[in-house]
Amino acid sequence: MARTLKLRIWRGDDKTGALQDVTVEANHGEVVLDIIHRVQATQMGDLAVRWNCKAGKCGSCSMEINGKPRLACMTQISAYGEEETITITPLRAFPVIKDLVTDVSYNYKKAMEIPAMEMPAGMKPGEPRMQQVDVERSQEFRKCIECFLCQNTCHVIRDHEENKKSFAGPRFFIRIAELDMHPLDILRNRKKTAQEEHGLGFCNITKCCTEVCPEHIKITDNAIIPMKERVADEKYDPVRWLGSKIRRREEVL
Amino acid sequence: MTLEKYKYDVVVIGAGGAGLRAAVEARDAGLSVAIVCKSLFGKAHTVMAEGGAAASMGNVNDNDNWMVHFRDTMRGGKFLNHYRMAELHAKEAPDRIWELEMWGALFDRTKEGKISQRNFGGHEYPRLAHVGDRTGLELIRTMQQRIVALQQKDQRETGDAEKNLKVFAEVTITEILKENGKVAGAYGYRRESGEEILFEAPAVVIATGGVGKTFKITSNSWEGTGDGHALALKAGANLVDMEFLQFHPTGMVWPLSVKGILVTESVRGEGGILTNSLGERFMFKYIPDVFKDKYADNPEEADRWYLDQDNNRRPPELLPRDEVARAINSEVKAGRGTEHGGVFLDVSKRLSAEVIKKRLPSMWHQFYELAGVDITKEAMEVGPTCHYVMGGVEVEPDTAAAVGVDGLFAAGEVAGGMHGSNRLGGNSLTDLLVFGRRAGMGAVEYVKSHGANPASDATIQKASAKIEAPFARTGGENAYSLHQELQEITHNLVGIIRTGAELKEAIEKIADIRKRSANISVTGDRKFNPGFHLAFDLDNMLLVAESTAKSAILREESRGGHTRDDFPGMNSTWRQVNHISSFDGEKVNIKAQELPALPKELFDLFDVHELEKYMTSEEIAKGGSK
The missing domain is CATH 1.20.58.100 (Fumarate reductase/succinate dehydrogenase flavoprotein-like, C-terminal domain)
Incomplete structure (x- = not known):
């Protein structure tokens, strides 16, 4: 064992809880999730934590480490000083279930509100032809591992429970952008509904979501800003506005 | 505690590729379906699949077809595969990939705009549909979004999105319930609350994945604990050929925290070479006789293959996984391993940094962030890791029905037979889709002809008592x-x-x-x-x-x-010989069972001289069953 680590881990449930101090051995090259597992196996058999792949691919072990939203499996302990105490707390934007596990069902509800991909009528399996450059824009957003760190850090809901009802959050803005840029999707008005139904207007482009994304998806620059710009075009350009009214009858709603 | 109770036509245990595909099939047929998973929805181990999904669409080399794919699969499995599963898989895989595209999946493209296909170990032609090296994520997300789309449809039509298709996340199933010798449902507990939950259903599909967590060094997540294998055994089903485990040749060996995590085979498919601590490209020493005519025995020819695949043999780094894993194991045992007990895998000498980051983005990311290694400049250290179990529930190939238990079905990694003694990379993702769908179809047929089979109170109480037991003990x-x-x-x-x-x-x-x-x-x-x-x-x-x-x-x-x-x-x-495991309540018993013989039309797909390497002279003389 290379070093002794001091941790403060939040333990509790939806009603009550507190930080608990723990001292634990750590090896060179380990990540925070390894340390949590060692605490679990040796000192706190019932410490609750979510995790799956331990390789930064599934997005399960989201938590806050020294106040920063992070994946525990992608956080090297070597990033912290010898004397530093590492504080580990559950995601703040979601209700705690127990210890480091939160109720993220908000995200699954929002997923349900985004209309699914709609294929052109008559398109048959094997027929689609798309160029690589045309799929790449949506592919960037499909890299999302649904860790919900962007949702957790977004100030629109982080400390404003009341906004959750009308705000889908960055994860679902990139989902809308992905479908909007999908070469095969024919559902119209995705940008407009992003603004009117999913709360795109709440976002004031502080880029916090982009900063915490473990997949380095440019959420703000490549999804949110382009959608906002085009929504603005359509809203304020009188010719486009007229066009959108005339076309409306043929649109798939 | 009041017991949470549900009634469905079909309960699917597991929400990876196979489980979700089975659920979609059963729901599309008009049945009510519960999907039960141990993790959150969308986190299943399928996300870890990197390289791609093998299907003989022939988009890159039009010599490919299902017969070539079938032959490759049988060779890879050393002819211990259930021929019918390998046949169905090879024939149906392209349709399953094209179907994903119709549901929104965005695979990488060829110049003509078709789905691109890449080379992989054991596959004669470029055959793996892929999205960079995150193909599994694309598959799971597409299936997850397909489920959501079906729920949205139910919402529009019935006002209740979860009326006929509901996901029960973070639920562990502890027992398959049976009544009158047939499946009656499943029993378990919610992981969040620990409260018990009962699903009554005449058909249960097991799609729980693998067993890697049984081993110390594994690429599997915590969920790979063989739940479905054990549930099936306890319910009276059989497991077939459980001795066959795939040790993926290239897992990370350093640092400790990532030991076992997979390094995708695409690194070799894209030109990565394996060397030992002496700098020798050692794989040329390990080409088995049965593969001598397909693999290059010198570096010059191996290198030429990347440019001209029709006139050169493949590099030996692309031998089936079992061969490569054993070769690495031998090198390390002979003292020619790296400091951390692996060998070197290097792609930096063949490809530019830009191309590496484009084709192997998550590998670059994984090594850079977890090991501090820049694979565009330096070699990776790799060694074998427990990756996949070929053995699994013995099923009827066409329906995925578990042999011996009416109403039980199994698909994906938890089912046995398809891959024989060794699985080819890329065959897993299409296995999930082909047999997930077939399990769904099998369950639909079964439910339509059998109807409900309620569980008795006694059966339910017995299942409940088992969950309570560990809390009743102290100091154990x-x-x-x-x-x-x-x-x-x-x-x-x-x-x-x-x-x-x-x-x-x-x-x-x-x-x-x-x-x-x-x-x-x-x-x-x-x-x-x-x-x-x-x-x-x-x-x-x-x-x-x-x-x-x-x-x-x-x-x-x-x-x-x-x-x-x-x-x-x-x-x-x-x-x-197949080895069949069964459980008598105390211990596992094994019996030998004859492997179904290749029918003549499949036998005839092979050069008889190749079959002579695998079969007895009596089998060759017979020329396959009629």
């Missing part, structure tokens, strides 16, 4: 320690190279842990308590380990994912 065994002991035993005695004496020792030690595990106690309460969860997972892993060790000790030959130091050769007589 610790589940974490027992799990570690089991992993040491399997790693040391049932691992990549086996001997009769070590397997005998393993069987005794596993039995001992099993005895002690009856005395596990749990600290804390039922609410999201990992110690409590592990107590159940461990019971499953113990059954799997017992089945593997007992099957392995009987098979006195080396083939695919089963290597016996004391019986190093492949033996044509053993090729005709």
